[in-house]
Amino acid sequence: MYAYDDSRVVLTSECPDDSDYINASYIHGFDQLQKFIACQGPTQEIISDFWRMIWQQNIEKVVMLTNLFEFGTLKCLQYWPEDINGECKHGGVLIKYVGIKETFDYNIRSLEITKYGETRRLNQFHFKSWPDNDVPETTWSLVDFWRAVAKCDDTSTSPILVHCSSGVGPSGTFIALDNLIAQAQIENCVRPLHVVEVLRQQRVNMVQTKEQYKYLHEALAEVLLIGTNYWVTRQFESIYNLMIGKDIESSKTRIEQQFELITKSAYYARGQNAAIATGLVNDHIGTQNEAMIMKATESKPQCIVLSALGESRAFIALTSLHDDTAENFWSLVGKQACKTMIEFSNRSEGSYKAATYLGQKKGGRVGRHYVTLTEESHDRGFEERTYSYKEDKKGSSLKTFKQFHVPGTNEEPDKQSMLDLIEAILTWQSQLSTDTPILIKDGSNFHRSGLVVVLMSEICRIVKHDGQINLVETIVSMKHQEKHIINSAAQLKICYDAILAYVQKPGIYQNLCLSTE
Secondary structure: OOOOOOOOEEEEEEOOOOOOEEEEEOOOOOOOOOOOOEEEOOOOOHHHHHHHHHHOOOEEEEEEOOOOOEOOOEOOOOOOOOOOOOEEEOOOOOEEEEEEEOOOEEEEEEEEEEEOOEEEEEEEEEEEEOOOOOOOOOHHHHHHHHHHHHOOOOOOOOOEEEEEEOOOOOHHHHHHHHHHHHHHHHOOOOOHHHHHHHHHHOOOOOOEEEEEEEHHHHHHHHHHHOOOHHHHEEEEEEEEHOOEEEEOOOOEHHHHHHHHHHHHHHOOOOOOOOOOOOOHHHHOOOOOOOOOEEEOOOOOOOEEEEOOOOOOEEEEEEEOHHHHHHHHHHHHHHHHHOOOOHHHHHHHHHHHHHHHOOOEEOOOOOOOOOEEEEEEEEOOEEEEEEEEEEEEEEEEEEEEEEEEEEEEOOOOOHHHHHHHHHHHHHHHHOOOOOOOEEEEEEEOOOOOOOHHHHHHHHHHHHHEEEEEEEHHHHHHHOOOOOOOOOOOHHHHHHHHHHHHHHHHOHHHHHHHHHHHH
């Protein structure tokens, strides 16, 4: 597989032995010439040329759509240093690994590259959820990844370097999606077949398989159904008033109609739960892309990891927890260095008895751990408790926030109780020196915890991204990980109510969210 002569990237020779050829092609964007360079993944033979191209083309963004290995087979040579602050050199370019932001589906690595005494910054966007000879489990994962690439320094005019293993399948699908989104925004229509045909005139086999072509349509439908636009806080009150109203020809509010679209989006998920794989969470949860769920047994609680707040393991949801699982629960707390737990429970005698796994005021052993309740307070509709725990002279503390509801009722929680709880949690989190996963226990199938997860994520995102609001993006992203999150139009309405209350009085949350960065 070779690049066409009329679209190939021609390298400038820097020494007599240099070739001007690399298997890379200029690809036009929908409204920008040579917006992309599609390239095969680096191998030992071309890694120097790969970096020579990056330098000569002044590349600022690299999009990587393959893992290094698939089923024990090398798909792409690692072309950046192994460790943060590490360095390596290829093609006369010194590469320094500056930092990384990890999410469930992708990583964003920051690199510094130096040549001839000049230093430049480079961002590498590494999508981890594209299996070899297949397509991703969900369409939302690629849409979310595309958004991350698009919003990062979108003023740059340098080509975006896109590669997978061969530089045609996943690479072609990503570029086609970008072009189709631009076409929808500019022409108010989309022509997937024509777009792919034009790509194939520039590089052979772009969008390589039938499955990829179908997946492209599904991802595009995701974008067109849900949208990619943000609101800002000053617009939200008018948006809120619009959403609680009805169209003339409809008996449903716009929030109810939007919930139906969100449900369709979640339905398109290829897996039941994008964050789920079988395994032992307390054995493997620290390993990338491994064991996101553990099925409940007599001695082990069921756990689901949720990516949010820009972190790949922001929340660990415990859907089954009782005295028999106590020892493994405290092992999980210690191993993940968890400092915070949110619990939702019925206000009944049974619920208090079920909570003895957390420990008592007088202290006592829970398996290998010595656990003591050290502080307790009740305020604003929830209780706060602090526990200390030790194992082999090593120990720490866990603060729990417990909110009750009356059993046998179907009442939705009010927005103020949700905001009060979130404010208390963020106040506590702001006092911690490091970010660790937040534990959540909810026996109601994410009925209440889903609201808290979504609202915490959205409030912190609003603060950290200069007032940008996109409730739908947050909800869809969470529902693709756990389908029961925000499971009714009434809950979506609560989200709108809570965000409206937040934007009308944001001060406390702004200070707390910024202090956790």
